[in-house]
Structure formats: C-alpha cells, structure tokens
Amino acid sequence: MSLEAQYRAVYQLLYKRWIRDAWGQAKFERFDGLDDAENAQLKQVDLLRLDNVVRLHANDIGNNWYAPRFPASWTALQVALGCNQAELTQRLTNSEEFELRENDDADGRALAAFVRKLADEKPRSQPVLHRAPWLPELLRYERLIRGHWPDATNPRLETFEFDVGGLIDALLEKQLFPVDEKPAPLHLLLHRDKAGVTEIALNPDQARVMAKLLARKPTGDEPPKLVAKCRRVLNRLKA
Amino acid sequence: MSQSSAFEQVRSAPIMGVGLGIDIFDSQPDFRKLIKHHRSGFDFLEVYSRGDWEHTAAPFADIPDDVPRTYHHEGLDPVGPALCPDGPIEGCAKNQALLNPPWTVEELAVRHIDGRYTDFFFPAILNAQCVKATVANLKVLAKRIPGPLLPENAPYELVVGNMHLFDFLNEVVHGADCGMVLDLGHVWSYQLCVGKGDQPDHALDRLDLSRIIEVHLAGARVEEYQGGRIYRDLHGAGPIPEESLFLLRELLPKLPNLKAVTIEVEDATEQGAVKQAQQVRKVVNELRPEWLSNAKGSEPRRAAKGR
Numbered sequence: 429m430s431l432e433a434q435y436r437a438v439y440q441l442l443y444k445r446w447i448r449d450a451w452g453q454a455k456f457e458r459f460d461g462l463d464d465a466e467n468a469q470l471k472q473v474d475l476l477r478l479d480n481v482v483r484l485h486a487n488d489i490g491n492n493w494y495a496p497r498f499p500a501s502w503t504a505l506q507v508a509l510g511c512n513q514a515e516l517t518q519r520l521t522n523s524e525e526f527e528l529r530e531n532d533d534a535d536g537r538a539l540a541a542f543v544r545k546l547a548d549e550k551p552r553s554q555p556v557l558h559r560a561p562w563l564p565e566l567l568r569y570e571r572l573i574r575g576h577w578p579d580a581t582n583p584r585l586e587t588f589e590f591d592v593g594g595l596i597d598a599l600l601e602k603q604l605f606p607v608d609e610k611p612a613p614l615h616l617l618l619h620r621d622k623a624g625v626t627e628i629a630l631n632p633d634q635a636r637v638m639a640k641l642l643a644r645k646p647t648g649d650e651p652p653k654l655v656a657k658c659r660r661v662l663n664r665l666k667a
Numbered sequence: 668m669s670q671s672s673a674f675e676q677v678r679s680a681p682i683m684g685v686g687l688g689i690d691i692f693d694s695q696p697d698f699r700k701l702i703k704h705h706r707s708g709f710d711f712l713e714v715y716s717r718g719d720w721e722h723t724a725a726p727f728a729d730i731p732d733d734v735p736r737t738y739h740h741e742g743l744d745p746v747g748p749a750l751c752p753d754g755p756i757e758g759c760a761k762n763q764a765l766l767n768p769p770w771t772v773e774e775l776a777v778r779h780i781d782g783r784y785t786d787f788f789f790p791a792i793l794n795a796q797c798v799k800a801t802v803a804n805l806k807v808l809a810k811r812i813p814g815p816l817l818p819e820n821a822p823y824e825l826v827v828g829n830m831h832l833f834d835f836l837n838e839v840v841h842g843a844d845c846g847m848v849l850d851l852g853h854v855w856s857y858q859l860c861v862g863k864g865d866q867p868d869h870a871l872d873r874l875d876l877s878r879i880i881e882v883h884l885a886g887a888r889v890e891e892y893q894g895g896r897i898y899r900d901l902h903g904a905g906p907i908p909e910e911s912l913f914l915l916r917e918l919l920p921k922l923p924n925l926k927a928v929t930i931e932v933e934d935a936t937e938q939g940a941v942k943q944a945q946q947v948r949k950v951v952n953e954l955r956p957e958w959l960s961n962a963k964g965s966e967p968r969r970a971a972k973g974r
Contacts, residue, residue: 435780478825493786
C-alpha cells in the first residue's frame, strides 16, 4: 500500500499513452505497488474524461512550454510528423526522452533528445524525419540562441549543417515547410550576456581564423587582414 | 506556556477584506500600477511568487508597508507521499519573513510526482492514505515555517479516490488543526467531476465552514466534451463563473471566521482586475457590510472615496 505508487500510476495515466491505452483496454489488471482497494479506486477513473483532460494538457504543454521557446522547431515537427500539437505533445510525453526534462524543459533537453531519436529511427527503410533532416540542427540553434549552451565557453563558434536562419525565415515568416533542403554549412559566432545571445555569421575563412583565436592557437599562417578583422569582431563582442 | 494552534492564530488575525491575488513576476497586471493608480480598488494583495524565493526580494520591496498582504506559496506539495525537499520550505520561510503576512496559502496538490515536474498542480488523491500523509506533512511544515499555513482546495479536472472532497478537507484541517482557503471555482471544478456541476453547492453542509478563513474566486473557462465538462482556471484572463458567485452568496453569511475574500487576477489588465474586485465587493457588501467595513485594508479605500 503506497500513496507514492498511486501518484505514480496517475502520472503514467496522464503522460504515458501506451499505458493509458493498455489500461483502458484491460491489457493489464494492476499498477505496480497498488493493493486491491487502491487499484479499484483507479479503475473508477472515467476514461473518456481522462482522455479529454490529457488532450487539454497536451495543448497546454505545447502552448506554454515549447511553442514560445522553440517556435520553428515545434512547428516543423508537427508538419514533419503530420500531426497537430496535441498529438505531437502526447508522442513526446509518451517517450522515455520526456523523462530527461528538468522542470518544464525550459532548456529543451528532453525535446532535443526526442528529436535526435526521431532522426535516428529508420522504420520502413526511411528515417522518420526524412522530410526534415535539418530539424535536429534547427532545434540546436533555437536552444543556443535562448542561451542553453552545452558548456560555459563564451563566445563560441558553432557550425550548423544547414542554413538555420533561412529555415526559421521559411517556417515562421513565410509559413512554408522547407523541402529538399541541401546541407549548407553555416558558421556562427555566438556571445552570451545578460541582454541575451548575439550572433554573427562568418564565412568559412573567418570561421577557421576565429576558431584559432578562440582556442588561442597561433595564427601566423593566416592572412593578417583576416586575423585583424576577426580580432576586431571579438573585441567588439566582448565590449 | 502553550503555543496557540495554526487555526487559533489565523482566527485572531485581522479581517483583510476584499483583495487581489497577483503574481509578482507578471507585467500584467503590474501590481505596482495597481497600487499606484487603483489603490482604492482593493483592501489587500495576495502575493503569489510562483514558489520562487531567489528573485523575490526586489519585487517584494516594491510593495509599500501600508499595503496589507497575504502570501501564496507553491511547491510544498503538502498532499504528496513525503515532505518536499528543504529548498521550497526554506524559501517559503524566507518569503514570509520578507512579507510578514498574517498567513500563507498553499494548494492541496503536488507539482512533482516521483521528483518529476508536472505541467499542472495535480490535486490530492481523495482517500484516507492521502489524508494521513497530508496531515503529517502539514504538521511538519507548521514547525518549520514560522507563520500559519492555510491549505487551499486545488482545482479538479479528474478525481482519483473514494472520499468526498469535503470529507477530505474536514479531516485534513482537523487533523492538522489549521484553517483553510476555499476556492469556489475549485469547488465547482470538483462538482463537475462528480456529475454535480448543476449543483455547485451540493453537499456543502458536510464541510466544516468554521475552518474557512479565506475564500478565493477567479476567472475560468469550461471545456465541454461529450459526456461532461471540465473546469479550467484562467484567473484574470476570463470572467468569474456565475457558479462561483452563487457559491459566494450561499457561503458568505455562513462563514464565522472569514478574514479575506481574494480574487485571483493574474493575466488581467489593471482595469479588468479592479472591475472583478468591484463585482465581488458588491456581493460582499450586500451580504456582510459590517464585515467589510471592519477590514484592515479598507481605510485607504475609504479615504480615497472621501476625497
């Protein structure tokens, strides 16, 4: 007999669709840790009401957690998976990756793990995200510009496999879903301070020199004008 | 020397009157603007911090000493199987020390299950085990938090357990010897879950009304589905349901220890917040004018009206 087990069962019914469906279809009789009386109380839960509550909260999670923080990725995921927000949220909460979140997943770590897994899945010989192979990079960018960095390195040079700025423009401004997007490396210098994250796009030569400067490596073999320019950019950023 | 119980402490607290429940981190309504431009519209503020205690000192300092206040904490998870971690408890004590309210409000809900954050307050499981755990938690909290704690009935969208909500509340407040906050919208939310949505006051005579120290009202929306209705808290972003006002009219004459009526107005405009306060004040004034005139925070309002 455990109140803890009762709350855990409720958590599973709310967030784990496969458990909710199996319970509704009587595919298992008892939640772990519950005695007969506790299990009987759970059986009295109105399943139709439960489904509606879950749908409402799925939209709340989308509207309050993910859409405001990672708008382009959240929109693109719905198009790529061919589902609406409530369905997307339920797929996410149903996943093991959802359990990686810290509080309300403000830094998007659970969402990123979920997207990574989708990108790596290969059912029917095609990755689930075959229409949007750029999604993991888009989400990585949206997390970085919100200040969720993997370490304290600041400023930092990041290279994205796709033109994430163009993807965001297409998704949010033009409301278009980019198809047949080809990899086009984008180098960004990012700097984080109290006001937020500043980004500066660099060409491949600038990125190479900037990487050396940030790593305090010798730049004697680089064009002096380019080195000077990169130094100026860095100094301006830090100022 | 015997120490008075949490209930005795709140019973001897002053009448606060009709107040507004605000979130100190909201830009709308901005409590600073409410105080500056609409001070005559409320008797006190119920200050909600989202359970934060690390960023509260500055906004709390913006509340002038002459504005009476109560405090609404979050995150103590009093209905959970075990007491919450030390952080939220110490945070609550810290915020109390900064605000010096006559009491602190906390929902009878959990925000964490197995340490995992939920997207909403999951209300108490209504059974004897949860009563036992809640009473034990509230007793420990009473020892660790200096000011009295008032548990509040949480909103229900789904009921788990075999007890009636009012029996659960009675057993909790008697077991922990404390008062309580009755949120009228949340009462209706429960009735909607148990098929009594058309009788918001169903079985209300089971509840020990003498334990009610504060009443909450808030805007809400009701979602309909084939087979039922679900109450959704909107606070200031929606109208106060007629069912909540009906409950207020029913209950007001029957609450001997009532000290405060709070309208939770998070997300309302400043004008909208004051308008809801006026709506509720009108009802209170009709049914308990004497109670209202004795409110601690009513002096500035009277003075402003006099001017």
